[in-house]
Amino acid sequence: MEKLVVAFLINPICSSKTKSYAQWVEEMVKGKKGHSINLKLFFGDWPSDLSPYNQVWVLGGDGTYHYFANSYPNCSLPIAFFKGGTGNDFYWKLYGNSSPEEHLEIVLQGKVKKVDAGLCNGRLFLNGVGMGLEGEVLESMNTIRAIGGLIGYFLVAIPQIFLFRSFKVKISLDQEWLERRVFLCMVFNSSRAGGGFHFVPHASIWDNQLDVLLCEPLSILKRIWYLPKIQKGKHEHLSFLQFKQAKQIIVQAEKPIKAQVDGEMMISKRFDFQVLAQHFLIIVP
Incomplete structure (x- = not known):
C-alpha cells in the first residue's frame, strides 16, 4: 500500500x-x-x-x-x-x-x-463578506473569541444594532447596477457566519455563484425583533430583504466602510467580488 x-x-x-x-x-x-x-x-x-x-x-x-x-x-x-x-x-x-x-x-x-471560493479585492474567502454592521462587530472580535460563538456574537452585535446607521451603496450584479440605502450588505459563498447565523440559508458552495443579501433600513425595534429570525435562517420571506446571485459583484459606498472577510477586517469604499468556481478540492462526506 x-x-x-x-x-x-x-x-x-x-x-x-x-x-x-x-x-x-x-x-x-x-x-x-x-x-x-x-x-x-x-x-x-x-x-x-x-x-x-x-x-x-x-x-x-x-x-x-x-x-x-x-x-x-x-x-x-x-x-x-x-x-x-x-x-x-x-x-x-x-x-x-x-x-x-x-x-x-x-x-x-x-x-x-x-x-467554490470567493475573491474580494484580491483576498480569497470561503464563507462570506459582511460590509457595514458586520465590520463594526468585528472590531470587538476579541470579545467574541473569548466568550465563544453565538453568545459572544450577540453580546457584541446588540449594542451595534442600536448604534449602527444605514448607508448608501451602488451595487453591480454581473453589470446590472442597483442603488440602495441598506442596513445589511453581504456577499456570501457559503450560508453561515458569526458562529451560527444562517444569513443566506440556501447558498451553495457548489453552484458557481455568489449570493447577495441586502436589508433595507430598519427601525431599532425591527432590528431587535428580527435578529433571532436571521440567526435561525427563518427570514428569506421578509419583504425588507433582497436575495440576489451573481458571478461578479461590485459594491461602492460613499465613504470607506468596514467589512469582515471570513472574520478578517477590510476597509474600503469599493469591494470587487468574483466567484472562483470549483477552486478547492475538499474531502467531504
Missing part, C-alpha cells in the same frame, strides 16, 4: 485544547488498520511548499481556513478541514454536526469534491 503523506496544519496560535485535539488525531491515525499515513504536524510555521504532500489537513476555525486559503491560493491537493475555532461555520457547511470520530472516518475515506 502506497503511503499517504499528509501536511497537518494547525492554527499557529492554537489553544491547549486544539493542540490536544491535533495529538488525538495523530494517535488515532497511527492506530487505524488498513491505512498507511505519514502525518506531519505543523504547530508553528507552515511549510512554504506543499508539493511533498498528497493531502493537507487544516485544524482551526474560519479565520484559520481563511489564512490557509490565502497562504496557498492555488492549492490543488485534497483538503480536509478540522474544527478548532469559535465559529466553525465553514466546517459546519461541509461536515454538519459530526463528532470527532465520525469526522475522522469521513477524512480517511478520502471522498473529494470541488468547491
Whole structure:
C-alpha cells in the first residue's frame, strides 16, 4: 500500500485544547488498520511548499481556513478541514454536526469534491463578506473569541444594532447596477457566519455563484425583533430583504466602510467580488 503523506496544519496560535485535539488525531491515525499515513504536524510555521504532500489537513476555525486559503491560493491537493475555532461555520457547511470520530472516518475515506471560493479585492474567502454592521462587530472580535460563538456574537452585535446607521451603496450584479440605502450588505459563498447565523440559508458552495443579501433600513425595534429570525435562517420571506446571485459583484459606498472577510477586517469604499468556481478540492462526506 502506497503511503499517504499528509501536511497537518494547525492554527499557529492554537489553544491547549486544539493542540490536544491535533495529538488525538495523530494517535488515532497511527492506530487505524488498513491505512498507511505519514502525518506531519505543523504547530508553528507552515511549510512554504506543499508539493511533498498528497493531502493537507487544516485544524482551526474560519479565520484559520481563511489564512490557509490565502497562504496557498492555488492549492490543488485534497483538503480536509478540522474544527478548532469559535465559529466553525465553514466546517459546519461541509461536515454538519459530526463528532470527532465520525469526522475522522469521513477524512480517511478520502471522498473529494470541488468547491467554490470567493475573491474580494484580491483576498480569497470561503464563507462570506459582511460590509457595514458586520465590520463594526468585528472590531470587538476579541470579545467574541473569548466568550465563544453565538453568545459572544450577540453580546457584541446588540449594542451595534442600536448604534449602527444605514448607508448608501451602488451595487453591480454581473453589470446590472442597483442603488440602495441598506442596513445589511453581504456577499456570501457559503450560508453561515458569526458562529451560527444562517444569513443566506440556501447558498451553495457548489453552484458557481455568489449570493447577495441586502436589508433595507430598519427601525431599532425591527432590528431587535428580527435578529433571532436571521440567526435561525427563518427570514428569506421578509419583504425588507433582497436575495440576489451573481458571478461578479461590485459594491461602492460613499465613504470607506468596514467589512469582515471570513472574520478578517477590510476597509474600503469599493469591494470587487468574483466567484472562483470549483477552486478547492475538499474531502467531504
